[in-house]
Amino acid sequence: MHEIAFYLFAGLTLLCGLLVVANPFSRNPVTSAMFLVLCIVSLAGLFVLLHAFFLAAVQVLVYAGAVMVLFLFVIMLLDIKEEERRKLRPIGLGCGILAVGAIGAILARAYWYYSPKNLAGPVLEGSTAPLGQVLFKHFLLPFEIMSLLLLVAMVGVILLSKKDLR
Amino acid sequence: MILELAVIAVALGILLVDLWTPAARKVQLGYLAIAALFAILIGSFFIEAGPNRHAFGGSYTLDPLALFFKQFFIVAAIFVLLISISFADRIAVGISEFYSILLFALSGMMFAASANDFIMVFVSLELITVSFYILTSFQRSRLKSVEAGVKYLIVGGVASAFMVYGIALIFGMAQTTNFDAVFAAANKFYSKPLFIIGVVLVIAGLAFKIAAFPLQIWAPDVYQGSPAPVTAFLAVGSKSAGFVLLLRMLFSAVPEAVFDWSQVIIVIAALTILYGNLCAIPQRNLKRLLGYSSISNAGYLLLGVAAASAAGSSAVLYYLGGYLFTVIAAFTVISILTRQADDEDISIVAGLHRRSPLLAASLALAMISLAGIPPLAGFFGKFLLLKSIVERSASDSRFLVLIIITLFGVVTSFYYYLGVVRAIYWSKVVPDYSEIPLPLTARLSLYLCIAAILFLGIFPNSLVNMANAAVASLRF
């Protein structure tokens, strides 16, 4: 059951991820955005499999709910058409694949052979209470910095996107 | 902690006061900020720092290193604010927001100076980075500024993705994110590939901040596009924040004994030096030139890191101290010059010695100090850095190669730094000889910088002692 769910969600995540960046049928940003939503939701599924229920919820809420809406909003606002099919540079693409492939190969190989085997196993139950405890005790400072970050982002976004120039 | 809180309070205060300040006087909020920062700076000298002063479960530390950098950042911010005040007329919207975001970035840097936990590293870095995304594109009526912002954003995003990924790996192996705990667990994951990959990815993420290989490529574009005060702050503050994090991570979480990361740093340093110096040779845009120069300086600074010794780290601190004033002086001049001519080509400095001897002397001194020639601060910094790697070279021939590359880089850098000096003092074509009016703030900033460059070059003793004391809490 766990295995089936894993392969389902994992496959879906990867497929959707791929369709975000390299959709052979559509180069429309909206399509990409929709697949990103799908990708994120299936990722949330993986989170659930890993018993990180709170994070799964946050993932769906923040990403699928807020971030993606923002994306779509901007796409609509700017009325961006389908990405023009400009000439692909095969050398550039090849190099890109090579570089990415190298990183991917290194990571995958390292994971496959060197993942820690002597761990406790899938034990952590990601219930919300301990998470909150750690967050507000141990990591209160980063949490507060996050609030600053959001403030800065807010101020910045207003400044950058306000239409009239005072 | 009180220092950061004070800075944040000032930043918030400015945002608030802005509401009741008439538009014409908003620029003067800068003086308020400077006064406040100055008070904080003075206050910082009464704060006691010690190796065991931790907070929040060890994720925040206030050791001498942290305090040193906090003071460093405050000084940098004061100077950047000084430049900003005279730069204000070129910012279309929200000068007070500009100030406050600067201050938020400052607080991020100050948090970074104290970060003792990978989560803190990430969070404080993001605070700095996001602030800079905004600052960089603050002149949004200029396409270049926005373009710089976008580039900074994308490259920064990739960098933080890599860093986060690296942190994840380190976390997985060490089962903790706290530096001290990672260090304590060092034996457990000794030479585990995943851990090593994690560390390399974090180094890469920090390389973005310090503009070093492999994430140096944004620097010239962003330096060119950003408003001059922001570029100055990027060059001084952001880079130093990267270095304090690098030093702290490498020397308190992952000492060299865990794995031989010096190989990585050596390669990064060598490539950074080569890239920065070589690319700068044909460069004619002043700000872009300083962008490349910033890359090469990151390379020199990495020498001190690569040396993996107390001498090396204190050399990094000293060098940054000199670099601060040098870069500020250069950008003060550039920000004034670019106001005069809406052009950043090197030819705008032609005849500067007639138009404004002070500007000419400041820029020339800055360039000479960057080139590392006595009796200026840059020389002593380079001297210390070289000393730290020569120390290693006797037993390790990789450092010998590094020395040779460094020498090559330094000599190459003479070419373009002195090219600026030449442009100032003996250009063939001088477009005009009109005098350049100097705002008082700029004058003040230049005098202070010149004094500091000379002082640090001629009497390095005090800063050396401070730097030595500051690095004492690191583990080598």
Place this chain on the structure above:
Amino acid sequence: MKVGLEHYLIVSALLFCIGLFGVIARRNLLIIYMSLELMLNAANLTFVALSRFTNNINGQVMVFFIITVAAAEVAVGLALIVALYRKRQTTHVEDLTTMKL
């Protein structure tokens, strides 16, 4: 085959690479941005998996922060893209080469 830590990690690695590839290959800033989100999400998956298998909640805290940062970055990024679009009527990176060499 029993699904273990390495499976999750490999999925994350692949997702990360897909994201990275998107950044490299795509020209539209918005899609590049989405690819960046993919990369961050890959990191998230790593954290969650490692957190579960090492019995350490700190990983989840980190994910929490990453999601927040991603949101903030997206906000700023999109604002920038809007500002850019207003100036230049484009979201293509190839058009962003006024500064080079």
Place this chain on the structure above:
Amino acid sequence: MEQLENSAWIVLLLPLFSAVVITLFTRRSGRVSALISIAAVLGAFLITLGLIPLVRQSGFVKVPPLNWISVGDFRIELGLLLDRLSMLMLIVVTGVASLIHIYSYAYMKGDPAFSRYFASLSLFTFSMLGIVLSNNFFQMFIFWELVGISSYLLIGFWHGKASAANAAKKAFLANRIGDFGFLLGIIIIWTLLGSVNFDHVEQRLITNPAALGAFAGLVGLLIFCGALGKSAQFPLHVWLPDAMEGPTPVSALIHAATMVAAGIYMLCRTFFIYQASSAWPEFLSFMNGITALEIIAWSGGITALLAALIAVQQNDIKRIPAYSTLSQLGYMTMAVGLGGTSAAMYHLTTHAFFKAMLFLGAGSVIHAMHHEQDIWRMGGLKKKMPLTYWTFLLGTLALAGVPPLSGFYSKDAILAKAYEQHTGFFILGLIVAVLTTFYMARLFIIAFLGNGRSNSAAHAHESPRLMTVPLLVLAVPTVLAGFFGLESYLSKDASHAHGGGINELLFGPINHAPFAALGGILAVVFGLFLAAGLYLNANRDPLPLKARGLARTLRNRFYIDEIYGELIDLTQGTLARLADWFDRWIISGLLVRGVHGTTEFAGRALRLAQTGNLQTYAFLLAAGIALLLLLVFKP
């Protein structure tokens, strides 16, 4: 006594003092300068005369030296060496110099650089006295060089004239080539023997003749190089004829009487090193069996013959005596090479007097002819300038070696030595004697006898008294020097001295080596008749018609100057061009500019990566990270 010895220092320093005073203070006033200079050299001469008894008594006076440099083993003590040899030379130098100073006062009158002339002349006198009085190799080298520079200054006195400037340069360079050997020789002597003092070196060589080891022969040759340059011996003889571009009194002083004799003097002074073994270092092993002295003798012989031949076809009233000087110096060198140092010194002394007289006579003629030097434009000067005529005649005869003039005795001494040592040299000597008589007679006949061939010859008149008096004074030793048996004065063992009376003095040569004396006299007679037959009443030189090629070759000095020109151009010139080319194109071009260009090119190439396109950036940073990962993790 002590003061008397130290007065040698005064002899040496008086001319220097005069030179310095003139240079610093009296540059503006020529008369004062001249008087100072003349007074100084006369003073030196008088003190020298006063010193004679001192040397006569003890034979060898050592003046306490000054410690000039003392570093490790390198101790240079400037000292004065007064013995018979240097005393003789001292008399010659101060004596001739005094006369020439006086002569110059008249000859150079009206020259704008009168003071400079006398300053240079004083400097020269000082340097020459320095050579004479030196007690060690190093000091001698110092004055050797100073003589070189003062001769340079005097030859190039009329430096506005290109030919004079070139001649000065040539003289200095030729001397420098010789000095190269001289200095190297001194260096080797010092390195091997640890001292440069003449007496120390001599002592060391006496106690251990093999002290110089394999370098003995080489050292001898190297030291001889110095003489080669200064005494203008083949192959470094080319500068001397050109040096006649200088004022005539200078030619008389430097290039006839004193400086060119310095080489001979030096060889005699350092003769002890030739008595050591003549071994050669390995790379010169083909020289084994040949002694340095043989080479010296051959060099002298060749010079004597060559110069005499060339003199036969010269038409310049100064160049003929100049080549004659070369030839006579060759004689002396040959004598040294054959071991006859006293003969050489003997000839040197007599030659100094009569050659100076000849030059001064020539100067008088030139002065009278308004600087006309071509003998074919003279003639009939006998009546116009009787004093000059008679003294010139005396000099010619002395040079030719007509008994009982001094030249006969000294030349005979050399011929006798040659006869005793080596028949080849004897025959060579005889041929040169014939030629000497021939060319001098030719000069004399053309210039003084017959009728005037030009306007200036017709209007010539006798020179002023200040010029003729020195001529007359010089005539005295020309006639008498032979009678004093200077040769014996020189030899160190007193037993060799003449015991006999006037008879022995006059006919000594014939008694000792009758064949040599006879041969000498016959050569003179033969030469005289040849010249008289060809040139009496001749208006043009008949020789070029009779032996066209030979004459042209002679007139062109065997093309030696041209050959040297080509040779120098071929060697040093080519090397210099090569070095310059290499410097310009390889070192500063290919290497320096190459490194510079490559760096700049690398920069321009590398920054192409900075395309401004984010896609490129993303790719590059991914590749960079991949590189770093590969560095630490090898899959």
Place this chain on the structure above:
Amino acid sequence: MSILTYILGFPLLAALAIAFIPRNYRFLIRLVSLSAGALSLLSAIAMFVHFQTGAAGYQFVEKRVWVEALRISYHVGVDGLNVGLVLMAAIVAFAAICAAYEIKEREKEFYLLLMIMISGVIGTFASLDLFFFFFFHELALIPTFIMIGVWGRGEEKNYATFNITLYLSLGGLIALIGLIALYLQSGANSFDIVEITTHLQNTPLPEAAQKFIFPFLLLGFGILVSLWPFHTWAPLGYGAAPTATAMLHAGVLKKFGLYGLLRIAIPLLPQAASFWLDIVAWLCLGNILYCGLVAVRQKDLNLLVGNSSVAHMGFVFLGIASLSIVGVTGAVVIMVAHGLLAALSFALSGYLYNQTGTFSMERMGGLMQRMPFVGAVLIMCMMAGCGLPGFANFVGEAMALFGSWDKYKLITSLAVWGGLVIGAVYMLKAIRSIMHGPMPEDLPATFDAGPVRKIPFALLITALLLFGIFPRLLTDKIEPSAKGILAMTKSKPVAVAPLK
């Protein structure tokens, strides 16, 4: 305070004062500079006179801790080796200030830079601390750069400026690496030369360490002294430099590398030195013969002088390489003598350039008639340059040659040729084409030096003659110090000590 501090302090004070004098007070600026130079010179003469010949150790010492953490101290003092050099530097400095008379625009900057350069130049030779030794040398780098750039002449000025600056900085940096390595390896934990020397006398460096450090020092110093084949910067740079700069640089600053070799590299790293000096001896032929021949071909007076100055450096290298007391003493004498000579040569060529407007010797000629004083000085200068006795150069060169024949027979023989013959060829050529012969018609009106402008020439030529006629003024002082250095080269290292 030591008199040395005064000697190098006066110019620095003058520089400071000039910085505050308004730029149109030209006379005052000149006066301040001249009086600072004169005070320096007088102090230097006083120091030279009061120097106790043969006394052990250093004299006129002053030591102040500067950076305690690194044990860097401001430490000045003289022994026989550098007392002459300091005096020579002060003489040349004063002459250079006089020669700066030719500068007619932006005097303030020029004199300011000149004074900084002078104090750097003097400080270099007075320093007894590795750091300051280097520091003072580099202090002169930027003034040199700007002075050549702004007040320099010739078409290739820009290239020459950068060429010389980059070359010198490269040499300086390489030497710096060597100095740092020496500091680190010596174990004395101090930059103080005296302390390092005493420490290494007791515990010499292991051979491996010496072999590591010496090449850096040799290469760095070699570049700075224009050792063949790293010499091309010198003629080019000096050719473009204004007179005063060329005088100071060619005369004094260039001796930095030689002094460094003698004071530091050779006594402290004797084993490595004995290996490398054989190579240096061969390279010095590159200077003496090769650069001499290059000089022969030059048509530009400044290039000729520049190349000849490079050629002269060969004798110093030869003397040093001989490692004999005579050779080393001779080398130091040449350093002093050549300093004066080079300064004089450049002063003369600068004067001629000012008068004729050209450096091309083909366009000059017969100037002796117009300028007897300058002509006489030029002839004396050229003669000193080809080693005429009476001038200090002869003493030095002769001693270097005497000292080295035993060790390098062929090289010395060739060097004698280079010194006596090749040197004479180009020097005479210069005299011939500038001073002698007929005067070209298109030459502008030229004048002999007036009384004021005679001062630098007279000063330098007097000094040359003084040391040439009374060489013991120098040699007696040098010998004991040179002996000390040579004694150190005989010391043997500890058998096999591992590297730190």
